[in-house]
Amino acid sequence: MTQRYILDDLDRQIIGYLTEDGRLSAAEISGRIGTVSERTIRNRIAGLLQAKMIVIGAIPDPVALGRDVQVELIIDVEPGRREEVAIQLAEYDEIGYLAAISGRSALSASLFAEDHNGALSFIEEELGRIEGVARIESAVVLRLYKVFGTRTTALGGADLASKKKG
Amino acid sequence: MTQRYILDDLDRQIIGYLTEDGRLSAAEISGRIGTVSERTIRNRIAGLLQAKMIVIGAIPDPVALGRDVQVELIIDVEPGRREEVAIQLAEYDEIGYLAAISGRSALSASLFAEDHNGALSFIEEELGRIEGVARIESAVVLRLYKVFGTRTTALGGADLASKKKG
DNA sequence: TTGACTCATTTCCGATTCGGAAAAATGATC
DNA sequence: GATCATTTTTCCGAATCGGAAATGAGTCAA
Known part of the structure; x- marks a missing residue:
């Protein structure tokens, strides 16, 4: 029952990817990082969620x-x-x-x-x-x-002003 | 490639569930709602994401x-x-x-x-x-x-679902 | 150094979930 | 009623997930 969760670089990388897209698969993240197995990514994500370091949710605009x-x-x-x-x-x-x-x-x-x-x-x-x-x-x-450290629809990265509704 | 900017009740329900937990499976949501197939839920989620009505991301504390x-x-x-x-x-x-x-x-x-x-x-x-x-x-x-509609001093334990209603 | 112990990582595997494609259902128009 | 457009659903192979056990890394005492 670890109370104080200490983040390492791997955690930070994972959080970084997940803040951009919370639906990224563990396999995808593992592939991008390259040095860790897919299962470990899944373990880390589960740990982060359980320790409430992050919450993965839909943010409506x-x-x-x-x-x-x-x-x-x-x-x-x-x-x-x-x-x-x-x-x-x-x-x-x-x-x-x-x-x-x-x-x-x-x-x-x-x-x-x-x-x-x-x-x-x-x-x-x-x-x-x-x-x-x-x-x-x-x-x-x-x-x-x-919002909540996550970029909303306004900043899609490339297409920001292109797809604007009336 | 449908641009749906008009939300119906189903969309709102889905957003409601995803706001609480962005990792909920389509099957789970379908089961809770009860009247729509799992595949439709997936279609709707894809539509909401593509129309950028919502962003699913990790919210760090x-x-x-x-x-x-x-x-x-x-x-x-x-x-x-x-x-x-x-x-x-x-x-x-x-x-x-x-x-x-x-x-x-x-x-x-x-x-x-x-x-x-x-x-x-x-x-x-x-x-x-x-x-x-x-x-x-x-x-x-x-x-x-x-924060997020909840009286707390920190993000931890904050119930994101209570952020907005209806 | 060795052995015992702990904890994280990895491998393996069945169950679940996903997205593509085509069929069925719905709805609007004439 | 017939037709077209859109949505929902069914079907299915591939990807993804979580549980369990094996492996690896690190610590500590003898």
Whole structure:
């Protein structure tokens, strides 16, 4: 029962390949690396997954899906009330990301809304009424290039602007 | 070579399952849904991937990987060079999140570094020499309240499925 | 050095999963 | 109803996977 998993170069290489394409077969990875057997690759992947170093999952592109408006927020809070505000914000399902950042008394957050109206009303009606919120800065996410360390559809490598939908 | 940009319920179900576990077999998904053949599931997955509605990739856990310091960046780029800069930025493993945002010609990014020195040198030496980068605003993440829709301090154990619903 | 032990890697192999091709089903159009 | 286009399904050989046992590498004590 190894608790602390120490990554070696092989693990890093495997992670590198899998972040690009989570469906790569062990045989394919083994072939690219060249010095390790296919079975070992499979062992390592299983180990990485079990140790929760990585999670292999489908990452939907909100823009490509035509739904889910994402808004990045910088929420200035009154000094000393950050924790209190954070606790309230974390309650909302719409808030997918929330962190305290340096620089000023503020929280950084990501808001996921169904559409722009939803985003707007959330900001106005929900955030606006929270005690301690001094100021809200918002920026709509226009295009996602990379999430969770994985490049999204926006960066296909070669064809990035060629296959753009209307 | 069909371009399907309109998702139906089946697509959404498949995406739902794959979001939780990108390695689920088509047979498994077919079994859970119950009404569609295994081959159709495979067809749909192939279609979703080809249409780039989803990307299946390994999501590394920054903390588990030894990247303890997270920095949020707002990178102002010279007008018209955003895509170009984004492509270069996405190459870095240290960049875990990258998006184009509204408000000004800028990219929003998350930088994962081993320590503060690593973050600083990355910003200075790597970002600083990318053509088209006009200005960099950075904020160290002091505390993580919520990631992927789940209240945790680290990625480990985060339930990705809860990130988005419906 | 030798033997015992541990752990990672590899080999082997049956079961599962995959993708290609063609047949069947569905649906839209006239 | 007939026809064409698209999707779903069936069929099947090849690739992929995970379990089990064998091999290899490294450590430690005598």
